[in-house]
Amino acid sequence: MAKKNSRNTDILSESKNTTSPKVYSLLVDLVNENKDDLAEDVLKIDYLLTYTSNCIKDKDFKEAKSTIKMAKARMDKLIENKVNIEYLQYLYDGINAKIK
Numbered sequence: 001m002a003k004k005n006s007r008n009t010d011i012l013s014e015s016k017n018t019t020s021p022k023v024y025s026l027l028v029d030l031v032n033e034n035k036d037d038l039a040e041d042v043l044k045i046d047y048l049l050t051y052t053s054n055c056i057k058d059k060d061f062k063e064a065k066s067t068i069k070m071a072k073a074r075m076d077k078l079i080e081n082k083v084n085i086e087y088l089q090y091l092y093d094g095i096n097a098k099i100k
Contacts, residue, residue: 011039019046022087030083038083045074049091056098064099068092 030039048071055064078085
């Protein structure tokens with residue numbers, strides 16, 4: 001079976017221009033392993049981390065703490081499924097360090 005790419009998969013075509021290359025690469029790997037549900041979780045984590053970062057910029061630390069907890073719960077699910085989330089963990093650690 002041919003590898004899936006942004007031309008023949010909705011999840012990849014919708015996220016190609018909105019995610020970083022490292023996140024997109026992780027999405028491609030998951031979609032090609034037929035783990036679309038986990039790929040959706042990666043997209044949600046990416047969104048939650050971006051939202052948390054924006055909350056920190058707006059000095060809304062209460063919302064940032066709440067959102068980062070949601071991201072961590074989804075990341076734990078990916079870890080349980082043995083998905084390499086090294087880059088997402090790096091982003092998480094950096095953003096979490098900025099929350100007061």
